[in-house]
Amino acid sequence: MSLTVVGSIAYDAVKTPFGERERMLGGAATHFALAASFFDEVRVVGPVGDDFDPESWETLRTRGTVTDDVEHVPGGKTFFWKGEYDANVNSRETLVTDLNVFETFQPKLSEASTRSEVLFLANIQPELQLQVREACTGARWVAMDSMDLWINIAHEALLRVIRTVDCLILNDEELEMLTGRPTLAQAAQEILSWGPSAVVAKQGKYGAVLVTEDGFFALPAYPLQHVVDPTGAGDTFAGGFVGFVAAHRNEEPVSDDLLRRAMAYGTALASYNVEEFGTERVARLTADEVHARVEDLARMTSFNAEPAALRM
Amino acid sequence: MSLTVVGSIAYDAVKTPFGERERMLGGAATHFALAASFFDEVRVVGPVGDDFDPESWETLRTRGTVTDDVEHVPGGKTFFWKGEYDANVNSRETLVTDLNVFETFQPKLSEASTRSEVLFLANIQPELQLQVREACTGARWVAMDSMDLWINIAHEALLRVIRTVDCLILNDEELEMLTGRPTLAQAAQEILSWGPSAVVAKQGKYGAVLVTEDGFFALPAYPLQHVVDPTGAGDTFAGGFVGFVAAHRNEEPVSDDLLRRAMAYGTALASYNVEEFGTERVARLTADEVHARVEDLARMTSFNAEPAALRM
Numbered sequence: 270m271s272l273t274v275v276g277s278i279a280y281d282a283v284k285t286p287f288g289e290r291e292r293m294l295g296g297a298a299t300h301f302a303l304a305a306s307f308f309d310e311v312r313v314v315g316p317v318g319d320d321f322d323p324e325s326w327e328t329l330r331t332r333g334t335v336t337d338d339v340e341h342v343p344g345g346k347t348f349f350w351k352g353e354y355d356a357n358v359n360s361r362e363t364l365v366t367d368l369n370v371f372e373t374f375q376p377k378l379s380e381a382s383t384r385s386e387v388l389f390l391a392n393i394q395p396e397l398q399l400q401v402r403e404a405c406t407g408a409r410w411v412a413m414d415s416m417d418l419w420i421n422i423a424h425e426a427l428l429r430v431i432r433t434v435d436c437l438i439l440n441d442e443e444l445e446m447l448t449g450r451p452t453l454a455q456a457a458q459e460i461l462s463w464g465p466s467a468v469v470a471k472q473g474k475y476g477a478v479l480v481t482e483d484g485f486f487a488l489p490a491y492p493l494q495h496v497v498d499p500t501g502a503g504d505t506f507a508g509g510f511v512g513f514v515a516a517h518r519n520e521e522p523v524s525d526d527l528l529r530r531a532m533a534y535g536t537a538l539a540s541y542n543v544e545e546f547g548t549e550r551v552a553r554l555t556a557d558e559v560h561a562r563v564e565d566l567a568r569m570t571s572f573n574a575e576p577a578a579l580r581m
Numbered sequence: 582m583s584l585t586v587v588g589s590i591a592y593d594a595v596k597t598p599f600g601e602r603e604r605m606l607g608g609a610a611t612h613f614a615l616a617a618s619f620f621d622e623v624r625v626v627g628p629v630g631d632d633f634d635p636e637s638w639e640t641l642r643t644r645g646t647v648t649d650d651v652e653h654v655p656g657g658k659t660f661f662w663k664g665e666y667d668a669n670v671n672s673r674e675t676l677v678t679d680l681n682v683f684e685t686f687q688p689k690l691s692e693a694s695t696r697s698e699v700l701f702l703a704n705i706q707p708e709l710q711l712q713v714r715e716a717c718t719g720a721r722w723v724a725m726d727s728m729d730l731w732i733n734i735a736h737e738a739l740l741r742v743i744r745t746v747d748c749l750i751l752n753d754e755e756l757e758m759l760t761g762r763p764t765l766a767q768a769a770q771e772i773l774s775w776g777p778s779a780v781v782a783k784q785g786k787y788g789a790v791l792v793t794e795d796g797f798f799a800l801p802a803y804p805l806q807h808v809v810d811p812t813g814a815g816d817t818f819a820g821g822f823v824g825f826v827a828a829h830r831n832e833e834p835v836s837d838d839l840l841r842r843a844m845a846y847g848t849a850l851a852s853y854n855v856e857e858f859g860t861e862r863v864a865r866l867t868a869d870e871v872h873a874r875v876e877d878l879a880r881m882t883s884f885n886a887e888p889a890a891l892r893m
């Protein structure tokens with residue numbers, strides 16, 4: 270079994286109240302692969318330019334990730350993003366977006382990638398997501414991300430992709446924007462009626478919610494003393510979540526119980542991601558550290574629901 | 582045993598995308614009492630004017646709440662608040678705040694109220710909270726609320742009250758504002774160092790977090806298809822939470838386990854509060870309905886944390 274991710278590979282320049290980096294490895298596919306590689310062999314599909322350096326190739330290959338389908342575009346430059354976070358690291362301003370080789374990216378999938386049983390469509394143009402989805406004839410479970418930009422300018426194409434996937438992962442405001450529904454419960458229910466059997470609402474520092482036909486599951490973010498750089502947190506979450514599904518799915522459809530466990534691993538991985546800049550923390554993370562936070566999350570969310578005597 | 586609450590009793594005019602009410606019973610002490618009365622005998626301390634009508638007295642006395650210490654100020658008018666919520670019912674604009682009898686309110690506590698073992702100081706001026714705290718010589722467990730206004734204009738007085746209570750309940754942004762700390766984890770730790778043994782961060786539609794020396798506990802809000810009117814949700818939560826503690830505390834200090842159960846009851850009660858205007862839903866709520874949502878919350882937050890095999 271293996272897991273294919275299609276998405277951006279980037280260099281990021283990031284400034285937060287706790288420091289800055291002029292040029293560090295980033296991109297949705299990168300963060301996803303670093304997390305998902307704890308669970309399964311990951312194949313990354315995405316373009317890089319001449320400036321993509323040996324250290325970046327090495328980081329991308331952490332825990333055995335296969336980079337055969339990373340396309341080096343001769344004469345091109347790697348996607349570059351520059352942003353700055355506010356004092357509470359809650360919101361950010363994009364200062365530079367140079368698409369570079371990403372502007373004309375046409376995913377080229379090897380046969381091995383199209384045979385992966387699990388596929389993650391990171392946030393790229395919905396038209397490309399649909400092409401990839403159709404090319405990956407071996408995929409049995411597909412998850413996708415998107416963003417407000419595509420909801421606004423490519424709504425119909427986005428709906429077409431959503432109808433073909435098993436799981437939609439979006440920020441909760443984006444779910445409400447996508448459906449025009451005022452509550453997460455209504456938005457998720459509508460999306461389930463379109464085709465996906467699972468919806469994940471990312472809620473930033475508040476955690477994430479999973480909705481399936483079996484109901485709701487909510488998990489808080491892991492409480493941290495310090496958040497240094499939130500860049501890539503959502504993709505790291507997706508990597509842990511989808512990676513867990515890839516390693517453990519042995520039934521169709523994927524059970525609610527399995528997705529809940531996947532949520533815990535995604536949440537634990539994302540919590541490490543934001544403690545340092547870019548890929549720095551997750552690249553050297555250990556299995557024991559991941560397990561420790563999954564167990565902490567279980568302790569932090571359990572309570573005794575035995576009915577109390579109530580007055581009437 | 583009984584439970585005393587000191588705070589506002591009000592008439593609210595509220596407009597939300599789902600309807601409006603020109604004049605309905607509200608106020609922090611009212612919402613608190615309606616919820617807390619499921620657990621213990623509640624004594625309400627607060628002022629009302631000549632316009633306070635028989636139906637309001639009756640609602641206030643739901644489930645046996647004692648109104649002996651509700652002060653009728655002759656010639657005065659009851660506190661009036663008018664507000665309007667935006668399309669997603671997430672933020673609101675205050676249109677009118679007529680303090681009326683609340684402007685010169687000096688809490689007058691009967692001996693019975695000062696003997697209550699549990700006390701809730703709803704959001705009023707910190708100086709008044711401190712007076713009440715000192716007058717309530719029988720209080721063994723005290724919780725309090727406050728708001729951004731007092732953090733800004735009465736910071737020192739607010740810190741003095743906080744040092745005397747067992748549990749501080751605030752919105753999470755307010756906790757960060759109060760302490761100047763960038764994360765909830767840091768803010769809560771700082772407040773625990775001031776004296777309280779528990780901090781509750783209210784996170785609106787995302788739920789609430791409890792922090793004690795035993796660690797974190799996070800509970801999502803109950804997912805609702807429709808949110809009609811969030812007014813009083815925080816005070817209803819506090820009523821369920823503090824009421825549960827009042828009914829079940831039989832140890833000093835109050836255990837983390839007991840506070841977690843209290844969080845679940847507060848959350849369940851708050852979820853009913855927002856489904857209709859003002860006090861309408863909680864006034865006719867049944868014990869079975871409350872239990873059903875506490876059990877749902879346990880199901881919505883549980884997962885199998887058994888360690889998965891991870892690749893290195």
